[in-house]
Amino acid sequence: MTLATAVRSLTRDDLHTLLYWMRLTRAFDDRVRLLYNQGRIPGAAFSQRGHEAISVGSSFALGPDDVVAPMHRDLGAYLLRGMTPRRIMAQMMGRVTGVSRGRDVNTHGMGDLSLNIIGYVSPLPDSMPLAVGAALAFQYRGEARVALTYFGDGSSSEGGCHESLNLAAVWRAPVVFICENNQYAYSTPLSRQLTVENIADRAAGYGFPGIVVDGNDVLAVYEATQAAMARARRGDGPTLIECKTMRMLGHAYHDDGSYVPRDLLDEWSRRDPLLVYERQLRDLGALTDDELAALDRRIAAQVDDAVDFAEASPWPAGEDCLEGVYAL
Amino acid sequence: MTLATAVRSLTRDDLHTLLYWMRLTRAFDDRVRLLYNQGRIPGAAFSQRGHEAISVGSSFALGPDDVVAPMHRDLGAYLLRGMTPRRIMAQMMGRVTGVSRGRDVNTHGMGDLSLNIIGYVSPLPDSMPLAVGAALAFQYRGEARVALTYFGDGSSSEGGCHESLNLAAVWRAPVVFICENNQYAYSTPLSRQLTVENIADRAAGYGFPGIVVDGNDVLAVYEATQAAMARARRGDGPTLIECKTMRMLGHAYHDDGSYVPRDLLDEWSRRDPLLVYERQLRDLGALTDDELAALDRRIAAQVDDAVDFAEASPWPAGEDCLEGVYAL
Amino acid sequence: MTELTYLQAISAALWEEMEADERVLLLGEDIGPFGGAFKVTKGFVERFGERRVMDMPMSEWAFVGAAIGAAMLGLRPVVEIQFADFIATPFDMIVNQAATCYYRWQAPVPLVIRAPSGGGLRAGPFHSQNPEAWFVHRPGLKVVAPASPRDAKGLLRAAIRDNNPVIYFENKYLYRKVKEDVPDGDWTVPIGQADVKRRGRDVSVIAYGSMVYEALEAAETVAAGGIDVEVLDLRTLLPLDRDAILGTAERTGKVIVVHEATLTGGVGGEVTAIIAEHAFELLDAPLVRLAAPDTPVPFSPPLEDFFRPNAVKIAEAVRKLAAY
């Protein structure tokens, strides 16, 4: 999407909405890191830095009835789809007010069917077939809804990735797969994971389009997703969109990520998705200093509020763990 | 391989050796079907008809130290690699003299490391990573050996297929994968399994060659495998060879295969691998009626002998089942 | 009442639930035109169409996962795993995904996985397994293993209507071997209730699946010798019917737990432990387990006959225990 097209298809409000979600994602994530380092978040938490354009740009393309199955670097998708910072922060802290009521850790298990969000489990890429199944339900009932899900470069090597892509192809299912190629699976670089340049090229093996986009350009991600959603909604089946990016911090906050070459990070930090987008908006004359400052103030207040809410929320009672293993 | 090339690279003896293994495979399989129908073979047995050129042509390309992991339609490979008709028939009948001593059923579990044959388990495609691992062992010790294995069109949809191909690629492992595309997985036609013309095209997603050959032309299969083996031995990594063929009978002998369209079978019966090869040899002037008759007599005698041997072999004693669960 | 074989009872439950509830659909390998490896779904695609009777590519992990996703979005999928032995392939999807979604984020997963299990058919190590114990060790799942046509039908109906993932182990050996009158109409066998299939005073045999028939046969055999055996059919393996287990232990004071699965780590250990913990004082003799020995399921008839528990072996164990 050129800036020009973006401006044609998106209102100024839309452009600011995107900015808001990206910056909220960044600010929330920065706070999580801080809290984690202060020992105020038990367990672990995944870094989001570098992934904001992907999670926000793609989920912005969803219609209200579409379903999304975000993964561990898709904080932006959860937020954008209506999961409040309060609930998510309480989730991070294991409080009863958290999405999973203290049962699951960090972004795991943050599903809410009333928001059309499917939560994820840790084994990867176990959300892919769920999205295909959601798409199957839409087809089954003749609904014009689409399912969107995500997987990493590392997860692309798992057998389940292949099975899910193939099943979606055979069913011509209304599903969009976003591959977040951040060049590492934990500490393992691409060179030890696969032998091809683009994961998206594998889509040819399933007979549907595989597209490569700049994962640090929120408008590009949005446009590609939007087109793929439209295609799926038309009944033309799945699309695989590979977003090239870089994980800018460790895998999770206990990991300093020091195995990533410094200059690779330097190079990508110049392409920081927030910087890129801010520059685009300014070039368009669609963002003023005051607007940005006001937005950031609003965001900071929201994040503060989320932390206050979470820390004021009660811990679950021990014996609560026994309840609700089975649905009635 | 044109006939002319074949004649250049293969001796008349070689050509007759191929003929022998193919016709032995056919005769043995025909006998198994007969015995099964007579209730003389307990359990089940997979049909081999149509697959003779693939199993024989590919395994003929193996050097003595190479390892093969054949599957359920690769009777020809077991025979060619030195598993005697006697042992195999006794295996089919569950006798102590069978390859697995009565423990496993039909072609399952017919491994013998002294023959460089890896046996298979029923879940598919569970031999693929074993072949990759054998190839890893060769690399590890710097041995110029190659591993060869097989999988079906149906098995190509399993996640393990993808993982194995990718792992082989990342390791540049000396392994050759033969995809036996017989157009059905049990009763399920290709159209319900995948959306692309050639499974071999998926090799592009792993950065190694994917080749399509006529699976009913033993010389073509041999030539392609031979080239792939040489490539692997040179250290240039894996190859995927897709052999197009047709399963001419039911999945196994309890299945009449009546779901396969009659005219599809008719069409392919004209391309019967034994007929094709016989014609090729006759065109070359490399086969006389007398030779063929003598060969078939020799084969019939061998199969008779195998049946006699198997039926004269003792059943295992019940309590034998307790022994040998663990290696010392 | 209609006389049905075990297999017909399963088919009937599927058929009737599909007639009654548009949300029910079937996924599995070769279940469409072919009617399934065991013909359980013969005629289904003709009646319900390919939309509701879906032939799957070989990719158990993904189609179980897709069934989970579809279940979350309002369908009620019934998946057939062609042989229970292949349930190890989608294992992760079952134990990590299906079993935990409700606990973690309150997403019900109304999913049934049908797994034809069991031996005695000369089918070797990979078409004869009884892997139920793995799932009994996974909170969030329910596990059933009916023995009679009546229970097969009633439990499958209950499983389809349950809002949790239910693993339904159907015993292949029984498919065409057992037959009984099954009531018509809309009734279920509640998940979680064992059933006393024979009342007796001297020894309890607790069993499930094909072993229920072997136990009943053994009971007849020893009855001639004056031993009165009670046979408890567990029917559901998770949750186990603790009251029924303790009840039979209390009534006879002597208990044998029988299963076709291998001994070590099997469901028999759990049942035995429940009794040893909660009915210890009522016992008149050591608890006894009778199960397959700890080996893969061997193929050759003499080996499999030795391997598989049966009425003769049960009768022997009953006699010994009665004499204790």
Added chain:
Amino acid sequence: MTELTYLQAISAALWEEMEADERVLLLGEDIGPFGGAFKVTKGFVERFGERRVMDMPMSEWAFVGAAIGAAMLGLRPVVEIQFADFIATPFDMIVNQAATCYYRWQAPVPLVIRAPSGGGLRAGPFHSQNPEAWFVHRPGLKVVAPASPRDAKGLLRAAIRDNNPVIYFENKYLYRKVKEDVPDGDWTVPIGQADVKRRGRDVSVIAYGSMVYEALEAAETVAAGGIDVEVLDLRTLLPLDRDAILGTAERTGKVIVVHEATLTGGVGGEVTAIIAEHAFELLDAPLVRLAAPDTPVPFSPPLEDFFRPNAVKIAEAVRKLAAY
């Protein structure tokens, strides 16, 4: 003697076996330059090179399968599954392939699968599991679960030298929490032998993994009240050391079996059943199991603390049983 933590003991065993035997190689995710998620293989790639310390793409099923193939062809691979929770992914390859090749066609599979297991670390439902019971129900596998640094080292050595697939459950909670003098030199702890970690006359606590320490702590607590507890550390879960289990039951007549895994279908059932079958007459009280409740492993500290068995709960159970 060298003082080693549990983690150091594991590293040391790997290191020394790699030094001693060129056939030993390591496969796993992030085990190379990164040194593994828990740093067990820190420094290994520098010493042994990428040929012997292989970082894997995420494809557990295939790399376990490749390890099986390599093992058949003469290598002795040690695979790290990053968290035991992910062992459900290559489950088929372990239970169907690795476990059965020797039985079926006499191909030894000298393979070790290291699986860091256990909770108490606020890691939630998928980084805290204790899935050992699944494998205990699979003939052809061996399963070990050491508690002490000494056993961790000796059992890992024995596992690497064993010609069968061994699942080695290492308890993450213990990695840096326990430390002891470990003898130098070439010795092993034989697979299949339990160990009495504390002698006592009144009550036996049978445990493994992290629960051994909780049991020992509980024993100290109740000793003040005059209850003398014997603690048996199973160490190997398949094959179980029947003699040691029956021996401790005989000595005290009162047994509690403890594990961190969830109760139903856990290894505790098997151990309890063995006693109820073979030492019934020597028992002075009902058998008792103490395990995690039947739920996924919850994350939040109060939930996990409630969920996880510990010394306090064990001491309470011991007091109750002693008073029986």
